[in-house]
Amino acid sequence: MALDSKTEARKFKIVGTRPLRPDGIDKVTGRARFGADMSAPGMLVGLILRSPHPHARIRSIDTTRAESMEGVHAVVTRADFPAFVEDEALADVLDNCMAGEKALYDGHAVAAVAATSGAVARAALKLIEVEYELLAHVTDVDEAMRPDAPALHEDRADETVPAGMSDNVMARHEFGHGDIDAGFAKADRVLERGYRTEATHQGYIEPHACLATFGSDGQADLWCCTQGHYMVRNTCAAILGMEQGRLRVTASEIGGGFGGKTTVFLEPVALMLSKKAGRPVKMVMGRAEVFRATGPTASSSIDVRIGMAKDGRITAGFAELRYQGGAYPGSPVDMGSMSAFAPYDLEHVKTVGWDVVTNRPKQAAYRAPGAPMAAFAVESAIDELARELGLDPLEVRLKNAAREGTRASYGPTFPAIGLEATLRKAKDHPHWSAPLGPNQGRGVACGFWFNFGGDTCVSLNITPDGTVTVSEGNPDIGGSRASMSMMAAEELGIPYEKVRTIIADTGALGQNDVTDGSRVTFAVGLATIEAARAAKREMCKRAARIWEIEEDAVVWEDGAARPAGPNAGKHPPMSLAEIAAVATNTGGPIAGHCEVNAEGAGVSFATHMVDTEVDPETGAVKILRYTVFQDAGKAVHPAYVEGQFQGGAVQGIGWALNEEYIYGEDGRLQNAGFLDYRIPVASDLPMIDTVILEIPNPGHPYGVRGVGETSIVPPLAAVANAVSHAAGVRLTHLPISPPRLLAAIGAK
Template sequence: MAKDEFTPRTFKVVGTRPPRPDGLDKVTGRARYGADMSAPGMLIGLCLRSPHAHARIKSIDTSAAEAMKGVKAVVTRADFTTTPEDQGTRDILDNVMAGEKALYDGHTVAAVAATSRSVARAALKAIKVEYEVLPHVVDVDEAMKPDAPVLHEGRQQESVPKGYSQNVLARSQYGHGDIEAGFKKADIIVERSFTTAATHQGYIEPHACLATMGNDGQGDLWCCTQGHYMVRNTCSAILGMDAGRLKVTASEIGGGFGGKTTVFLEPVALMLSKKAGKPVKMTMSRDEVLRASGPTASTSIDIKIGMTKEGKITAAQGEFRYQSGAFYAMNGALGAMCGFAPYDLENLQSVGWEVVTNRPKAAAYRAPGAPMAAFAVESVMDELAKELDMDPIELRLKNAAEEGTKSAYGPTYPAIGLKATLEAAKAHPHWSAPLGKNQGRGLACGFWFNFGGDTCVSLMINPDGTVSLSEGNPDIGGSRAAMTMMAAEELGIPYEHVRTVIADTATLGQNEVTDGSRVTFAVGLATIKAARHAIEIMKTRAAATWGIEPDAVEWVDGAAQPAGPNAGKFPPMTLKEIAAIASNTGGPIAGHHEVNAEGAGVSFGTHIADTEVDPETGAVKVVRYTVFQDAGKAVHPDYVEGQLQGGAVQGIGWALNEEYIYGKDGTLQNAGYLDYRIPVASDLPMIEPVILEIPNPGHPYGVRGVGETGIVPPLATLANAVSRAAGVRMTSLPMSPPKLLAAIKAS
């Protein structure tokens, strides 16, 4: 067995709940987030945004703004003279600064930098933009029709059949077997169509950055992001500069959930700074966050599942139509891959569609694409359970994927935890607790791939025997604590002896964005290997001190010791003792590890919700909620629980309240927290997390990512609970009171 594969062991640090290293800063207000940094001589930058959903930009006159006292720079698309090499980066440029057309309400068309916010605001008003308003489309099904207004010409991929609008950019198909033969074997078939509204990640911290770009071609950027290497690479490509000449430092990050895996303000701030010759700070308002960043796709989905009367699925079919906003995003494909992933299917056809509309470009949102797909598939599963009068858990256990199952998206599963979560749900008192009047219980499963990716870690043994760990991923929910714990575990030293920092882009090699639930898995793996690297060096130093071969030394409980009686009789040398004499035994000691981490174990969860429906108003109250999820190995259980609870509550918001509402003119009608209402404390019960630990074979400690799966089951869990409570099947999200009341009245 390779050394990085899972080996059972007894943990001393991993699995405990120590205080996080950034805790004190965050409870005292000392922690510095995106908007909390300033620089001498700093200017304030603001964006001018399109008030139209779709418009040709005929001209922009910035002369009056430029002439204003205190205005130091104005930029438009004309200032961005570099054309990035790849289409994805060109799309990002088009998104951060409109070219020939404004493609959605809120699309940036110009930006200013001025000596104060009030001057900058006045300058925005002085910019004259002449628009030719074009017909727009914001609905996914409308956008697919051949006569729909077209956003981009000539971007449709060959995979799209004839007869669709050019807004349909791609079609992808997954599955195996023969669905027609499968449906013929079915005793019962349920076929339903579903829709979900677009929602926003809703991070409380708006996007913010501080950019300094000099005429020497060097730049410094401070920003809140899920990946400062991505920011460096994207911004340098857009500005036509060498990546190495731009240093990006990640601030503390006030939530991201996928929404901070791209850039919005950063290239604009750098361009403003370059033109003005001064540092420029930009922060988005909440209105800008909602109109121009984030959201997830809205969807239109058809699901058909056939079963025998014993409850075995004979065939399944899905069409997943996702609108990704104004630019291509791979969301429908992910939905098509994830929706049926919990099941062992003989015959499956699952098709994803990527459709552009006049909305902000969809960004990743926690398991992007999967929650809506699970909503549709798991709703049909629930309806089948009702039709067959079967327990929803038993029905799922009959069809659940396990080790050796060919997955819906192709690969065969190694050891997975789906059945364990279902069995745990079955055994939990929640599943058998009595329900009150107007209450209903729902259950659903969810899947997410998880990811590894490019990772660099550096681990320094300090002269006093403490350890400094540098990683390159912004800590979005306690990951510094988890890395510190894994380093301490592997080295055999106390947690308090290790301090972990997030290095800037000039200090450590390339790191993939904090996404794909990858950090605890991949950075953890690299941390363990960097510690092993340092241990090898420390063993060599001890061996040299003792005059024996390095092979004859082993590392036990934070100390080098002779391996067995033949190696010689020497008292153990602790890490601290080896560190103290490092200068005399060859110099400073440091370990490092660089890897494109593979083997991120896939993740499954099962959720149970009890809801109470008010038949007079259609209001839904969540009265009890329990999450079961496989964490592989929970490094810091508090923060694993936090991920499960937080994901569930975001899903509750998605299911019940949250919704992008567009007017007839294609402008967003609810661009604020008052009208785009995310769950508040008084909406919710406690969320009980149940952590299962089915070790991931691809990680030394068995760790799987846990960040994303928690948002996959709640949409369906709530839909199933509400449908059972109200006695009517809800196929459209959010299940807002007016919508639910209308459904109850119609039934």
């Protein structure tokens, strides 16, 4: 029953241990095959021509000269794709993959070529003649909201947007409860402040890559680097006007995604090129293309007002959030508005979010999309208020912390949650009382994320020699093959080494949602456990037939079928391997499977603590110490959980200190490469310490909660709070790059 707890009290034997990673050898020896590692006989190289203009009407595209060049086998433009895609969101995806009437940002794809080599393809791109009508552009969210701002689209706003606003405002979202005016009237101190964050890229190591083969019989195969190959299949099929069953997609190993590979960029183009050329087409993005044309996250401008009583009780909270999500609707401002005050038990709270388009690449999800920016603003304001009132920032958060029974700022009443536990762990941790030196400061912040489940299929097959193969349909970006093998082994009562988990292609399993929303360990884990239980029931049935007793007189314990009690007769246990060995004689191969829409994912909270040192001469910031406290529900493989905590913290540190999309007056991206867009590297960082808390999620048999996203929510604010204390000035604009910090220190 959906409304009852699924979590069972049990003593784990394998779950909670740290076995070797199944993909480790492949990855360190180079045997793992990533997106660009696949080739096919007769393969062509596909390249894309991109707009150099931030906003331009495409008057004409002449591909004649490119098409007649020796070695060129196909050229595609938007004219090659279906003229009409009914679903508005999918139509936007197509328009982002290949521009229609207008180029909407610097880097927007306008044509593509397939040729016998990269050199020929590059030469052919230069022969494509595009006539542009240049249009005024806007890349800043606040400027884009002005009524006289250059408009990207006409009549795209939804019904929530009041009349008279800029055409760039796509939607308005409002959440909250209570009476904030009454709440502010009770405050001893009200703080109002504006905050800004810049767009950051997910920064995955592996650029987008794919290999498309479109047969003359209308059937196609696609190999690609993605967080969700079923999503790729469904999206490409819709865009290309083909049936889903005629396109088989296989996911490569993935060199990072973090949300940025939850949509398509190259894949429909590669398929169309292959269809026209009649040969396989491989496409691999360069790093500059990744920056210019794939989804960074939204940038934001946020105004916060918080009222606080002298004792630290928050009397009211309000935030107005403005996110630009690039050239199409759909910035995650709704998620930011829902999550901004979620860690706190507030009687009066309200958030208003505005979804805004600008001449930038279409944003894509980035770990807990929308939440880190909102948390930065709210957690900075809480920190500043606590400091002004002479209060301990952890005590203030404990005083206001959401608990079981709290009505969340976004609506529902929380069940058992772990925020208070993370705060108490943080307060008791030696990090909190460690001394600080000159120019050093300590910051804390809390964060929240929803998590979800979704469509999931698992097939678990018992081989004749008693080993087990688990097939699942979600690319492994965070250790899911290990986690699934562990949960299957736990449930079956066999060693971890006896189980191998593979990622099946779209032809092998039913629909699987994308590896996102921190859903995989929760949802695929739940399905794996159910598949293992189905296999156990079948194995008990086989043992019953062999023993000539009733099926319900057999139980599965410690990896073997056993008589349920003395009345069932004296039969020696039959192990999984013994039952598998005679499967042919007892009814045929044995398998278990589960197909489910896994609902009931539990929300997750974290508290982060960081020490920083500021160089007042250069504006450089050094991270001295960092500790993550997060609720994992149940940590299946603690090393992977720690890795998720550490990775989120590090990406958040980069967002807070260095990373930003920088646009020139000409509307062009100025820093489309890792030399000028600096992500933290190992030498920049201390070891990120982690503390795993386990408050079971009642929606999962083992209590698992997703952990992949919450860890990026607190670090922006935690770092900003620490730097603000170290520098003696409040930092409200991220990233706190050296020039920005020096300017703030100079303005004191």
